[in-house]
Amino acid sequence: MQRGNVSLSNLQVLNAVLYVAEQGCKWRGLPKRFGRWHTIYIRMSRWSRNGVLDRVFEKLQVEQIIRIKLEAVSLDSTSIKVHPDGTGALNHGLMTGPSTRNAVK
Numbered sequence: 001m002q003r004g005n006v007s008l009s010n011l012q013v014l015n016a017v018l019y020v021a022e023q024g025c026k027w028r029g030l031p032k033r034f035g036r037w038h039t040i041y042i043r044m045s046r047w048s049r050n051g052v053l054d055r056v057f058e059k060l061q062v063e064q065i066i067r068i069k070l071e072a073v074s075l076d077s078t079s080i081k082v083h084p085d086g087t088g089a090l091n092h093g094l095m096t097g098p099s100t101r102n103a104v105k
Helices: 009-023 037-048 052-062
Strands: none
Touching: 009 037, 037 052
16 A cells, blocks of 8 residues: 555665665665655665565565575674773773772872
């Protein structure tokens, strides 16, 4: 069921999703010829949540229209958030004990 004012066909959205997957670009970097990136992202997100993308990609692979091969996954420090307690930073408010009583402040 389509919702709202549908200005992009499902095929146009699928082509945009495949472009992002192939090129590795961010959604905001999607060329304008595909349409508004946010519209495409929202529909892709809805498809993913409802299992539509899984069924589409499975069917495309069975029909040998596309071949999906995951070769590598890479994460860097810009992708991973660390809790402040996990950074190893000193918590100066908890310094107690005999070695800190005579410390220069």
